[in-house]
Amino acid sequence: MGTPEHAAADGATASWAGRAVGLAGSCHPAPVVVVTAMTAVMVVTSGQSTARGVLTTAAVLAGQLSIGWCNDAFDARRDIAAGRHDKPVVDGAIEVRHVWVAAYVALALCVPLSLACGVRAGTVHLAGVAAAWAYDLRLKATAWSWVPYAVGFATLPSFVALGLPGQPWPPWWVVTAGALLGVGAHLGDVLPDIPSDLALGVRGWPHRFGPDGARLLLPVPLVTATAVLALGPAGPPGRWGATALALAVLVAATGTVMGRRRERTAFGAAVVVAAVDVALLVLRGTGVR
Template identity: 60%
Template sequence: MDATERVSPAGSVPAAAGPAGSVPAAAGPAGAGRRGGWILGLALACHPGPALAVTALACALALGSGLGGSRSALITAAVLTGQLSVGWSNDAYDARRDARAARRGKPAADGTVGAGAVWAAAAVALTVCVPLSLACGVLAGTVHLAAVAAAWLYNLRLKATALSWLPYVAGFGALPAAVALSLPGGPAPRWWTVAAGALLGFAAHLADTLPDIAEDRAAGIRGLPHRLGGRGTRLLLPLPLLGATAVLSFGPPGPVDAGGAAALVLAGAAALAGPALGRRWRKAALAGAVAVAAVDLALLLVRGVTAG
């Protein structure tokens, strides 16, 4: 999670931060030369890892739900543009703070690309996301756009509050719902797919924030994981991970099959190992969460996302 300072009630940055879209003089053109230009800077500023991971998840769900190639491509494009807008808005909003904290890997803060250009890219991506989402169906598009709006709200305000988890829950829960509603006839999503997505979103927030809790606290961030502390977050993390797999295993009618039982074992091992290894490997908890998400995606693809 990106370190930020305490946000004012209006969600604004401190007055001493300087003009909107600016970065400190120290983060000037020299940074651009080192990092390979503004195109590379824009590519890195969009948070490519999470953006591609969520987009790939949407694509897999769309293809696994029986949508044709063109329809799946449309959903994938809508999710990709939404994720790009979220990533770019995050880096642009935090540029001045990241520059003052000398955070590495932040192109909008080190002068590789101007914060104004990153804001413009975020606005363009969001503008393109709207018609692409609605082309998937009015209801499906509305659900997806609501998830994108929640992510923007996280960037601009909620990540510094006790409600920092809410956009993650809304966004991950909305993804299987939007895919289901994009199918011919707009069938309702199965409740356990939405619940599992929401639980994975909650876990993703905990796992992503865990390595940076101390640094974020020093910058004034008081999201839910920061209030719980490192130990509390580490103890809580396995619960939503296991809960997501349990919902997918026990939610469908009938007894748990061999696939569900195997998924529970694998997810349990990954969910517990990640936090346990966190003191030796900074990203262990996040790696464990990704492993559980992969197991759950397999269950989702097997069971489908729509009501039968």
């Protein structure tokens, strides 16, 4: 039979484990993993040193964690009202104040990690993180909700490039494609929640098109990003660029037509186009060297 001390210790361990699981679920893990992994691949293909690459990736991870936790903490009341049981703060797995603490701690870590990559590089990255926090705290429910996504995604290749020797700015087409990917990510991220958001009075940029309009608009910035990545560099687009552009147009058109009856088809097509864009961004991103 365990002693009271053992029972208390077990309870404390379970409490900390529960909080850890709750925090993991509150950080928006899928976007955190995708954006951090995309940055890590860009770091490797850009030719950054191992030490600088680790710092760059760690800074992006900290920034993304802070953004995700800020989002869930700020939206807690709205999520409770909407009955969003996929949110740990709604199910009681974690308290809102703990999520706020985690957000500020991650943000505090993001600042020195970013600046350790160089003042110019760090400033650019922190500008992207600040834009994302502005989205969480205010811009999400306005017609300007797309701007933080565009800024945030555009700063990622810039952050990687400015961390290289000589601190070069990436080519315009890399930054532009990143911004377009951000707009597409915004549409895709918001699309499933548009009906419930509208019921709670949230009217961001995608919401103003309604679910059907947003679904039809979703492939546009993603295909445009493909075109920029394929045609932006000097010279012919090459085999990979031409193939990617043709594939993106074909998949997007198919998704748009079939999506009239099957909504998941349109979203799935947009995901495929986004994957093509990310692959091209990584391949073409070697131009930041």
